[in-house]
Structure formats: structure tokens, C-alpha cells
């Protein structure tokens with residue numbers, strides 16, 4: 001059996017090495033158009049930022065080490081320019097000699113990745129406008145960093161934010177330009193508010209709802225046209241997304257989606273039974289919505305490579321779906337997510353319930369405890385988990401990984417109440433952040449707590465009482481406009497001040513004290529009492545303009 005693999009990085013090399021482990025006799029040829037195989041794309045921003053000091057650390061294998069260790073024929077500088085399914089051949093162009101040759105295959109695996117999107121804007125070909133996909137891209141950017149004082153990063157997704165951080169580590173002044181009204185659109189908008197504050201703390205200028213309309217040259221520097229402003233800068237990093245690199249598949253007549261992603265079955269087999277495709281170039285099924293999606297992440301690419309190898313070796317493993325578990329560091333904060341966002345569920349017309357909690361990452365009495373802002377979405381009928389997002393300075397990765405497993409296992413919000421997670425004061429709490437989300441969500445499903453949400457605030461009924469149960473210091477700092485203030489310890493004695501039976505919308509800092517207030521009220525003649533989900537912390541993230549207006553604080 002001869003297997004030819006196009007693309008020698010995440011998916012391709014996983015497939016190649018797994019194939020060798022499964023079949024010692026197979027002839028395995030990897031064709032890679034660049035000079036490097038098996039390199040750490042995910043590490044590129046961190047080398048540019050100076051945290052990964054050794055460039056060689058990014059190159060995990062070489063053609064020689066792959067030949068020596070795995071007996072794989074790896075040819076760099078060899079681009080596949082055509083696939084002929086009828087004759088089971090690929091046409092290869094050797095970059096250095098310009099020679100073209102054909103290579104036959106019994107099975108072909110395409111792991112051609114994605115290409116950085118470069119919108120056809122005026123001046124886009126300026127030599128100081130760069131994207132980051134591979135080591136040559138990284139070297140090109142590194143060469144420009146020496147004399148750069150300022151940079152504009154266009155696009156506030158994973159790679160854009162990683163590059164913002166890298167450039168600031170290098171002491172370069174950075175402006176981040178994002179077309180949407182939020183950064184990181186894989187998070188819901190309110191969850192990105194702490195990230196914006198962190199960018200501000202690190203002197204990054206962020207321009208939301210702003211598009212780069214074109215570029216021009218100014219004596220070797222780049223002028224970025226933002227419509228109402230022109231920025232002159234030393235370097236532009238374009239990180240506005242990627243598209244599946246599927247031109248070979250398209251030309252070979254393989255089935256592709258509207259968005260140009262290669263369509264595969266659960267064994268990563270394309271519409272041609274002898275051709276497989278994996279990684280950033282393929283369409284997968286969304287774990288939560290069941291919709292076809294393209295999710296360019298390293299974990300799925302590596303696992304798909306392995307599954308294609310298994311299928312070729314006659315093993316029945318299958319790839320079911322991608323849930324989009326991801327994580328990004330933004331200076332001192334981490335943001336991570338798994339499953340669907342509220343925005344995605346709303347777009348898909350899928351009903352959901354949501355809870356917000358802000359517990360400490362570890363026991364509050366142990367030094368260094370910091371809040372984790374956690375949002376969990378679940379099915380309103382059966383409680384099944386639909387998605388989770390977390391932001392904080394510590395412990396975010398652990399919570400999202402727990403929730404990613406729970407979601408994949410089909411667990412419910414109530415199941416989270418019963419998870420037994422590792423605990424000692426430096427690491428967690430006896431009631432972990434994940435348990436806390438379970439308690440709130442479980443209470444909600446069982447009707448033990450009624451929640452109201454910050455986005456309802458502008459439209460509350462006219463007879464509603466917004467009840468602040470916080471203490472005097474908190475009240476003096478800021479309050480929801482026109483709220484009534486009765487601190488929780490005084491509530492039982494002052495119930496007579498509230499209009500009998502009126503809908504009471506209680507709130508506190510994070511939702512716990514107002515839950516206690518709601519329990520008192522619900523049992524004392526106010527059946528419509530509700531507690532603000534996530535409290536003041538979530539309210540301020542959802543309605544930042546109200547939060548910023550200190551004048552609105554009532555006496």
C-alpha cells in the first residue's frame with residue numbers, strides 16, 4: 001500500500017506517523033511545498049514575542065528525523081499542483097529545480113490547511129503588511145521588528161490577540177482594529193469586556209466597529225486608512241481569518257461546501273473513496289448545533305489525521321464532531337470556551353438557559369485568589385450542556401477543560417453539581433467554580449431560583465422594583481439607576497417598605513446575596529422576585545455604558 005500525504009504539518013504528519021505505527025510495510029510519502037514539516041504553528045507568535053527564545057524549538061521534526069525514526073519519505077519544497085483521481089496520481093513541482101513529476105498513490109490524504117485571508121484592498125501588497133501562517137511568515141515579521149516602533153493589528157481573533165501581546169512584549173506601540181463590535185467573536189460580547197480592560201491596562205489602543213479600508217505608502221511606512229482616521233505605522237499584521245486551502249480538491253472534482261471546505265464522512269473520506277482530507281481544509285459537524293462548520297484548530301486537525309490513518313489501516317475509528325474548545329492568553333488574563341455561544345444558539349434558533357457565576361479560582365482565604373467569570377449555557381428542557389465560556393487570571397483552562405469533557409459526554413447542568421474535582425486551598429474550592437455553575441443552573445431548572453438578566457433592564461415592567469441588597473460601600477461606588485437599596489441583613493425587618501406582591505428584581509455583586517434575598521421574598525409574599533444573573537459584575541459587562549455613568553448612581 002502506498003499512501004501519499006499532501007501537507008506535512010499538523011494533520012498530515014499525525015496521519016503519516018500513525019500510519020507507520022499501524023503498518024510497517026506501507027510506503028508513505030509526504031509532500032510539503034514549504035521548507036519545514038512538523039513545525040509548531042501555534043508557537044510562532046510566542047517566538048516573535050520573545051518568550052520562546054530558540055527558533056529551532058519550533059521545528060519538532062525534520063525530513064531526516066522522520067526518515068530515521070519512522071521510515072517516511074518526506075519531501076520539502078515539493079508542491080502538489082494537481083490530483084488525478086482517475087489514474088491515482090498527483091503532479092508534483094519541485095521548487096528548486098522547477099521539475100514536474102507524477103507520483104502514484106493507492107490512498108491520498110490532503111492536509112493542505114488554510115490560507116490567511118487577504119482582502120483585495122488598495123495597497124494590500126505593501127511589504128510591511130504581513131500575515132502569520134508559517135515559519136517563513138514569522139521570519140519575515142521578525143526581520144521587520146528590529147526598527148518598528150508601532151504596529152497595527154487588523155483582526156481581534158486568536159492570532160490577532162496573540163500578535164498584539166507579542167508586539168507589546170517587544171515594546172512596540174499597538175493599535176488593534178476590529179470590524180465587529182467586539183473582539184474574539186467565539187465568545188459572547190459581555191465575556192470580552194474584561195479582555196478589553198486588560199488590553200487598555202497594557203496600553204493597547206482598541207478600535208472596535210472599525211475597518212481598514214485601504215493602505216498607502218509613506219516613505220516606506222504604511223498608512224492605514226480607517227475612514228475617519230489614518231494611522232501611519234511601521235508594521236501591519238493582518239489577522240482577519242482564514243479560508244480552507246482546498247484548490248487541489250476543487251480542481252480534482254471532490255465535493256466541497258459553499259465555503260470551499262472539503263466534505264468528508266466520519267472516517268475523513270472525501271467524495272472519492274481513495275482520497276481523505278483532514279484539518280483546516282475540511283467541513284465538520286458542530287457538536288452542539290449539528291450544523292456543518294469549519295473550525296481551524298490544531299487539536300481537531302491532529303485527531304483527524306490519526307482517524308484517516310486508522311481508516312486506511314482498516315480500523316473503525318470515526319470523527320464525530322468539533323465543539324470548538326479554544327483558549328487565548330491576553331496579557332494577565334485567559335479566555336477560553338467550548339461548545340456554542342449564546343449568539344450562535346440564537347442564530348441557530350436553539351432554546352437555551354444561561355447562568356453566570358464569578359467564584360474564586362481557589363479558596364478565598366488562600367493568598368492570590370482571583371475571580372473566574374464563568375458563563376454556562378444549557379438546554380431549558382433536559383439541562384444538557386450547550387456551551388461554556390470563562391475569563392480570568394488563573395484557573396480558566398482547568399474549568400473549560402472540565403466543561404469541555406462534560407459537554408462532550410452529554411452531561412447536564414445538574415450533573416455539574418455532582419462532579420468531584422481536585423481540591424486543596426491553593427488549587428480550588430470545596431465547591432468548585434464548575435460546581436457553582438451547576439448549583440445555580442440546577443436551582444434554575446428546579447424552580448428554586450428565578451433569574452433576571454441585565455439585558456432585560458431597559459424593558460422592565462413599570463411596577464418593577466430593582467432591589468439593591470449590597471452594603472453601603474458597594475452602593476456608594478455605583479448602583480443600577482433608580483434602584484431601591486435595602487442591604488440584605490436588614491431585608492427581613494424592612495419588607496414593609498416594598499410594594500406588596502410587586503415584581504422585585506434583586507441584585508448584588510455576583511448573584512449570591514440577591515439569591516438569598518429572593519428566597520426570603522418568594523416566601524414572604526413576593527412570588528415574582530428574581531435575582532440578577534451574575535449580579536453587578538455581569539450587568540456592567542452587558543451594559544457598559546450604564547456601568548460607566550457614575551452620575552447614574554442613586555443616593
Ligand code: FAD
Nearest residue numbers: 007009010011033041042080112113279280296297298301
Ligand atoms: P497546517 O498545519 O497549516 O499544514 C498545512 C500544510 O500544507 C502547510 O505546511 C502547507 O505548506 C502545506 N500545503 C498546502 N498546499 C500544499 C500543496 N499543494 N502541496 C504541498 N504542500 C501543501 N490552533 C490551536 O488549536 N491552538 C493554537 O494556539 C493555535 N495557534 C495558532 C497560531 C498560528 C500563528 C497559526 C497560523 C495557527 C494556529 N492554530 C492554533 C491553528 C493550527 O495551527 C491549525 O489548525 C493546524 O495547523 C491545521 O492543521 P492542517 O494540517 O490542516 O494545516
